[in-house]
Amino acid sequence: MRKLLGILAAVLFAQAAHSAELGDDGLHKVDWQRDTFKDLREDLEEANAEGKRLMVIIEQRGCIYCTKMYEEVFPVPEIDQYIRDHYFVVQLNMFGDVEVTDFDGTTLPEKDMIQRWGILFTPTLIFYPTEVEDGAFGQAAAAAVMPGAFGKWTTYNLLNWVVGEGYLGDENFQKYHARRIEEGGLFD
Numbered sequence: 001m002r003k004l005l006g007i008l009a010a011v012l013f014a015q016a017a018h019s020a021e022l023g024d025d026g027l028h029k030v031d032w033q034r035d036t037f038k039d040l041r042e043d044l045e046e047a048n049a050e051g052k053r054l055m056v057i058i059e060q061r062g063c064i065y066c067t068k069m070y071e072e073v074f075p076v077p078e079i080d081q082y083i084r085d086h087y088f089v090v091q092l093n094m095f096g097d098v099e100v101t102d103f104d105g106t107t108l109p110e111k112d113m114i115q116r117w118g119i120l121f122t123p124t125l126i127f128y129p130t131e132v133e134d135g136a137f138g139q140a141a142a143a144a145v146m147p148g149a150f151g152k153w154t155t156y157n158l159l160n161w162v163v164g165e166g167y168l169g170d171e172n173f174q175k176y177h178a179r180r181i182e183e184g185g186l187f188d
Helices: 002-018 040-049 064-073 077-086 110-117 152-163 173-183
Strands: 053-059 087-093 099-101 107-109 124-127 144-147
Touching: 040 053, 040 087, 040 099, 053 152, 064 152, 077 087, 077 152, 087 110, 099 110, 107 110, 124 152, 144 152, 152 173
Parallel strands: 053 087
Antiparallel strands: 053 124, 099 107, 124 144
16 A cells, blocks of 8 residues: 555656646746747747747636646657757737737737637647748748647647648648558657
8 A cells, every 4th residue: 555655646746747837827837938028020030040930829827728738748758858949939828918019010918919810729839930921920920720739649740740841841730640640659
């Protein structure tokens, strides 16, 4: 019984160590998120200077699917490291009041910007190309958008597909993902 309790305690400790903490705004906080002025033009420039891709993650307080991503997907060592190595991540609050400047120069509070973009679900991950066309904004400027929580294998493949600029080729994400599954996956 003692041994079983020790194993259970170790498992719970390991999960807690990998869980993101909640900030005062009720959103998940991890050290690979960037604290920026939320000017997407500057964020893209900084991401490019670091050789990384800009990813915006939209969340809201109490989002059970956001919690699922931060507890079951993002802590997977391969995913966590891939994000650290390849992504510049900016977090937005679906109902927040922090000013955000879009690629077209429009500045609005987070909640109004997210409404402008037509985002309905949290979490939503928006991946931007290395260059955004003049006048483009929000998800119209995106290379890919992931609305909602997905499993670790789908998320990992999407992260790879975006970094590899699969969106520029003939193999859409669904075909890429199916091919990767056929080849044998990292995860169950």
